[in-house]
Amino acid sequence: MRWLVVAALALAACTGDQAPQAHAQRVGALEETIGGPHAIGRVGDYLLENDQIRLIIADVGPGRVNLPFGGSLVDADLVRPGGAGHGNDQLAELLPGFMFVGLNPTSITIDNDGTDGNAAVVTVHGTGNDLLQMVGLLDQGLVGPANLDLEQTYRLHPGQRYVEIDTTVKNTSTGEHPFPFLDPTQLDDLGFAVPGIENLQLSAPMGQLPLLGGEQDLFAPGQAGFNVHFAIEDSYALAKGFPAFPGMVVDFLASRGPGVSYGLTVPQASSNYVNAFANLYANQPVSPYSMLIPFTYAGVSAVFMANPPATLGPQEQFTFTSYFVIGKGDVSSVLDTIYQIRNTATGTFGGSVVDAQTEAPLAGASVLVLDGSNDPIDQMTTDSGGAFLGHLAPGSYSYQVIANDRLRPDPVPFTVAAGAQTGVLIQVAPTARIAVSAIDELGRHAPAKILLVGQFAPQNAFPVDPRTFLYSLKLGEKQRTTAFDGTTGFVEGAWWTVDGRLDATVRPGDYDLYVSRGPEYEVHKEHVTIAAGSFQARQVQLQRAYSSDGWVAGDFHLHAAPSTDSGLPIATRVATCAAEGLDVAAATDHNFVTDYAPTIASSGLDGWLVGIPGMELTTFEMGHFIGYPLKVDPGSTRGGEFVWAGHPPQDLFDQLHTTLAGGERQGLVTIAHPRQAVLGYFAQFFIDQATAQTYTPTGLLGVFAPYGSEFSASNFSYDFDAIELITGNHFEDIHNFVAPNPLPPGPFPDPQPVPGQVVIGKDGRPTFPGTVETWFAMLDRGLQPTGMGASDAHHTLGDEPGYARTFLFVGHGKDTPGGYTQADVVAAIRAHHAVASNAPLIEMTLGTAISGDTIAHSGPAAVQIHVSAPSWAQPDTLTVYTNGGAIVATIPITNTPGAPTDFTTTVTLTPTTDSWVVAEATGAMNMFPINSATELPPLDATVIIQALSIGLDLSSLPITSNLKPSRTHFSHPYAITNPIRIDVDGNGWTPPQAPIPMNVVRGGKRGKAPDVRAQFDALPEWNP
Amino acid sequence: MRTVVLQVERCEAVLLVGYRPGTGEPTQSVMARASTSFQPPGKAKPSDALRDVLAVDAMAPLALTVDGKPLVRASVRAKVGIEPGSARPMVVLLVTYALPAGGGQLALASKDPQFTRISWQDEASGRLGDDAPEQDRWYDGVASFLLTLRAPGGSACVSSQSSR
Secondary structure (H helix, E strand, O other), X not given: OHHHHHHHHHHHHOOOOOOOOEEEEEOXXXXXXXXXXXXXXXXXXXXXXXXXXXXXXXXXXXXXXXXXEOOOEEEEEEOOOOOOOOOOOOOOEEEEEEXXXXXXXXXXXXXXXXXXXXXXXXXXXXXXXXXXXXXXHHHHHHOOXXXXXXXXXXXXXXXXXXXXXXXXXXXXXXXXXXXXXXOXXXXXXXXXXXXXXXXOOOOOOEEEEEEXXXXXXXXXXXXXXOOHHHHHHHHHHHXXXXXXXXXXXXXXXXXXXOOOEEEEEOOOOOOEHHHHOHHHHOOOOOOOOOEEEXXXXXXXXXXXXXXXXXXXXXXXXXXXXXXXXXXXXXHHHHHHHHHHHOOOOOEEEEEEEEEOOOOOEOOOOEEEXXXXXXXXXXXXXXXXXXXXXXXXXXXXXXXXXXXXXXXXXXXXXXXXXXOOEEEEEEEEOOOEEEEEEXXXXXXXXXXXXXXXXXXXXXXXXXXXXXXXXXXXXXXXXXOOOEOOOOOOEEEEEEEEEOOOEEEEEEOOEEEEEEEEOOXXXXXXXXXXXXXXXXXXXXXXXXXXXXXXXXXXXXXXEEOOOOOOOOOOOHHHHHHHHHHOOOOEXXXXXXXXXXXXXXXXXXXXXXXXXXXXXXXXXXXXXXXXXXXXXXXOOOOOXXXXXXXXXXXXXXXXXXXXXXXXXXXXXXXXXXXXXXXXXXXXXXXXXOEOOOOOOEOOOOHHHHHOOOOOHHHOHHHOOOOXXXXXXXXXXXXXXXXXXXXXXXXXXXXXXXXXXXXXXXXXXXXXXXXXXXXXXXXXXXXXXXXXXXXXXXXOEXXXXXXXXXXXXXXXXXXXXXXXXXXXXXXXXXXXHHOOOEEEEOOOEEEEEEOOEEOOOEEEOOOOEEEEEEXXXXXHHOOOEEEEEEHHHEEEEEEEOOOOOOOOEEEEEEEXXXXXXXXXXXXXXXXXXXXXXXXXXXXXXXXXXXXXXHHHOOOOOOOOOHHHOOOOOOOOEOOOOEEEEOOXXXXXXXXXXXXXXXXXXXXXXXXOOOXXXXXXXXXXXXXXXXXX | OEEEEEEEOOOEEEEEEEEOOOOOOOHHHHHHXXXXXXXXXXXXXXXXXXXXXXXXXXXXXXXXXXOOEEOOEEEEEXXXXXXXXXXXXXXXXXXXXXXXXXXXXXXXXXXXXXXXXXXXXXXXXXXXXXXXXXXXXXXXXXOEEEEEEOOOOOOOOOOOOOOO
């Protein structure tokens, strides 16, 4: 095997024969751009390239990715064979961050086009604006952007795999500009009325905000490794207080991804932020190159690297430098460049990884390099021949090979000397092999999901964190989901097949084999033992759990590779949808119009799955809005052109309804996760769950409210067609939060919570209002947005598509392959013929009316309700609601253990006024392993605010309270129907409450505005 | 958010600027609410520094020019307070400029167009051409706002006094 090592080293020594060069230009044709999964460069943007890498800087204008402003670095890749347009860009974007102030570009200049043989240089000029209005006061107090000009200069030298970035802050005023701009007392005066703020000494950190894309796994050397997200949260416990912002100190930031990787580092500088407060970061490793990562959220990581001078004089400026590195797909290729930037002496470490039994080379294995504390400091990915190679600073290390289908070996020590080569031949434990062939009840090779479920030792059962014994996120191992209920099951492997056939290598062991096809089927389960090097095969026939004549199941909130936070290939997405028994899949990538239809066809799934093109219009803090069916614009690098930053909701709805749909109101608009903090429309506009109308937040909620005019109450629009009543496994958002009994340890802010009662805030409103209660308030007032269920799935295991889903009635006999169309689906949603569910189907009828219908009916109304569910998702309680959310009946659902739910009941109402009726089924059983638990808390803005709150009293802010809904739990059955509206008097359905005044009159005529002097004089003088 | 009303009079241009780092609403709305329930904050005394900071921030990105020449502020008045029902401060500025005797192109420019809304109204000035955009409506996201200015008729104009 020695020849393998030698060959690997020799190959690695080869270099290209192109002469070094660098070049900058305005993009004149789309063919000049980069290409790849996240490439959005277009004509008018700026191209920077040399013989190694290519970069695109977006032109001025609104942001095209996740953030509000253009002018960011949006595409980056290595130079590829095949030239322009054939790249592998996976970068979402990178832009400077001055606290939470972004660079809003006013112009971009090519300072040197590189024809002189020197570096090619492009500069983005602009002003500072809030990236996140919610923390605008903090931006104002720390940075004071109004008097600053901001610049970011990208300098690309010939022959280098990094771009040097100079970021400049210039004081344009005639006075001095301090950092922080205000002292804490002034911050309090400014309205940042947070208890304790006046006692703080603050700082104004500056750096870069990289969004490296969903395909990329973030890596930071040391304690974090690939576990960056949770390591940041762990670092908060180490914080010693301001002026040093809390967060994780890293020597560099890198990533791992398919075919390309990225990195960020800084030179030694006197302005280094971490070193400026080194005594406050003493319990973390600090180097001259240290950077601070205070959070990573929604794909955005903040990397603070510079501490500005205490004061900038008039017209003075401050510049800090960073380097953005592009690698070949692993950390090592990034670190090699960082060593080069730092002029670090290195030796090489390389070799080959082979199977111990067959000696076949292992492609795609991950070789971790560990330091003396067994923390990862580097990672190399083996090539198709099993070879790997990287540079390391001289020292003693150990290596460990990670392959998800093999047992993890122990670390092996080795040393590296400067200028020397260290080669190893690594033999890893063999795999086992399993083959499965599954057919449905009709003998068809239908799409199916296949799981291998293992058992860990009982002493490790919940609440022991599985990350501590079952898998290592730090080493980059995949997550193995667990039952999360005190039992010991975990998912070792999961496959979503297009035809029920599987042939896969797995880690040897004892497993339960599960085969499933969504909630309309029972699960097949049998035990298998697969020894190392052995092969097992099984044939399986699935059985239906219940009949769903006329109903199709759709997931109308799905993400794949075009979303910056997914990275899942579209082919995998459509396979997962079909295997979970979905009949309809709407593509809803973030700010990208995607159509699954071509991939559905090429995957042979035409008969099983209907794709609907769409998009999730994703604002940074106004909410997320789903539109479908949309028309894909082939001329746009993101499937269609649209705007959102600074625009009121109606503008967004108009685009989704009409502009992007290709015709007047051809599209449907759904409000995604309306009650999620920051990401939810109802949450951000402060919608009262009792009235479905806006209210003015008070106290700290008001401090953190977005301030733009687009957020004014009068701009709230009800012009949407549907809302998600259940999104994924976010059960906590469905109903008003009820205080647990017994209460957790206090203290709690007043008013004091009552066990078993809805938790109420100072303003008398539920502290965590429910989506369903808000929807009921809308129904009371004559609005009828269709209640939907959707998954918001970004990945696969642990984030499965179809949980939740929406059952839609398209007509008896039409729920067969090819029997229904996209038009049938859209019509069913418009008609509200829908049931939001994660497994059970509730068929509710009154006479000829089904869910969503209005029927004229006087006298007693006998509502027939039939609940169906598979044995692995049995609901146990049926609740029937009517006007005002009043509960008409709570009925136990009778079940037979191990058998599907088949429950029928009649609930008789005697309405005296026009009414609506809704049925809801809930259950307590754990749906594992078909629908995973939420074991790790989802990352949201709460984390950022909590990170910033150290030393402050934010206890009155609901999300920081210690009495709030748990966000980790296993998944249990849930379904809710759309209403049947009963027209008692036969003169048309009249809502039980007065309709909501629609106070937005677009284009309305106004009277002449009063004289501005009179308006000003009418203001009372402030005489405290 | 910054809301700007440009009022063109016979001899002066007047800017009514509403600026609040905390919340943004049309100036008319702010005015209406503030005039009925303008409340002092919980502080013992208003901070002059706060007023200065907010006033500077409010005006920093704005420039009023005629044919590219900046107009000189004749007077600046500022009022600060706390928005009722919230903890957010706001400032309202009334800034007057003497208009030149001749005609030209009157431009109101903002370096912060994304967060600036501009409206304009003609207060019997007799100085504007017929090509002016519709008055008394908000224009969002405009970097510069142009009006054609004509020479005034009648008697000469007298400059106003500067005050706070």
